[in-house]
Amino acid sequence: MTDIRPRRSVLYMPGSNARALEKAREIAADALILDLEDAVAPDAKDLAREQVCAAVKAGGYGRRELVIRTNGIDTPWFDADLAAATEAAPDAILIPKVSSPETLVEIGHRLTGLWAKPETRVWAMIETPLAILDCERIARAARDPSTRLACFILGTNDLAKETRARFVPGRAPMLPWLTTAILAARAHGVDVIDGVYNDLKDEAGFKAECEQSRDLGFDGKTLIHPNQVALANTVFAPEESELTRARAIISAFNEPENANKGAIQLDGRMVERLHAEMAKRVVALAEAIAA
Ligand SMILES: CC(C)(COP(=O)(O)OP(=O)(O)OC[C@H]1O[C@@H](n2cnc3c(N)ncnc32)[C@H](O)[C@@H]1OP(=O)(O)O)[C@@H](O)C(=O)NCCC(=O)NCCSC(=O)C[C@H](O)C(=O)O
Ligand SMILES: [Mg+2]
Secondary structure (H helix, E strand, C coil): CCCCCCCCEEEEEECCCHHHHHHHHHCCCCEEEEECCCCCCHHHHHHHHHHHHHHHHHCCCCCCEEEEECCCCCCCCHHHHHHHHHHHCCCEEEECCCCCHHHHHHHHHHHHHCCCCCCCEEEEEECCHHHHHCHHHHHHHHHCHHHCEEEEEECHHHHHHHHCCCCCCCCHHHHHHHHHHHHHHHHCCCEEEECCCCCCCCHHHHHHHHHHHHHHCCCEEEECCHHHHHHHHHHCCCCHHHHHHHHHHHHHHHCHHHCCCCEEEECCEEEEHHHHHHHHHHHHHHHHHHC
16 A cells, blocks of 8 residues: 555645744644635735745644645746745645646646756646546646646636536535546546635535535545634544444455455455455555554
8 A cells, every 4th residue: 555645634825824824833734735826915926925935944834744836827926936836845836727737747847947856746726627628638647757746626716716607505516527537636646635615604514515525535625724624634534433344344355264255245245355455545544644
């Protein structure tokens, strides 16, 4: 089983908000997106870039994965964002509004030219109609190591803006896009994180959306407020009963009498070796979270 990085809770914070950047060192999110794009007003872009890069260089975020979101590749801020983010060397650089694999290839070349650290990954926002329509080719870019592509983030606010789809409970208008992105990501070994839930006061709605998101197959949810972190961490972690069952499946296939069997019965249910593989992933995720 390859290393699993828990990405249950991925919290955005405006790069212009020094207090939030400081506070984030204590927030129990798996990953932090230090934003230079939509959360930052045009006249605060330079300040945000400076603050974010200084915070990443200063460290103190423990095991939290640090991600810098640049402005879009076609904006006047992008070159400075990419150069400064590369020098600060976060775990990943998140590129908004990626609509084609060619953009990722170009960014990969630019990162090489900037002498980016080999460990710095690229994450891509999937948030335009073209990105959904070309999602498989975009995810396939991960097969080219020079792109560094490791993760998709769904941008459901931008998708709603571009398509005029409405946010409704259950997200029926968006389900085809969400599942397309998940399929494309899984086909090419890319992690995939769901979009944000904008209503900070609606805890029941947020919980329902996290559970839907987990059941669809997302690795976690992007968040906009520290109050959303605990619930996302709980929903996207394996439940105790799931963990117990996973361990039982692994043990059953380790029994000598099952050594040559492809399928067995366990507590009245058929279990195949593919279920043992899934069970190993559940245990590995729980161990990574515990660590
Ligand atoms: C939504 C907010 C503007 C609300 O801010 P505020 O009114 O200040 O909230 P609170 O008073 O409840 O804040 C309490 C304390 O928590 C800190 N705080 C708040 N939010 C964050 C955060 N995200 N990270 C870290 N810390 C945070 C406040 O500083 C308060 O601290 P203290 O002073 O000690 O009491 C605000 O929550 C916010 O700005 N959220 C993030 C917005 C954002 O980043 N948006 C862009 C990403 S969403 C997006 O673009 C998705 C995608 O692209 C798409 O298309 O869908
Ligand atoms: Mg967006």
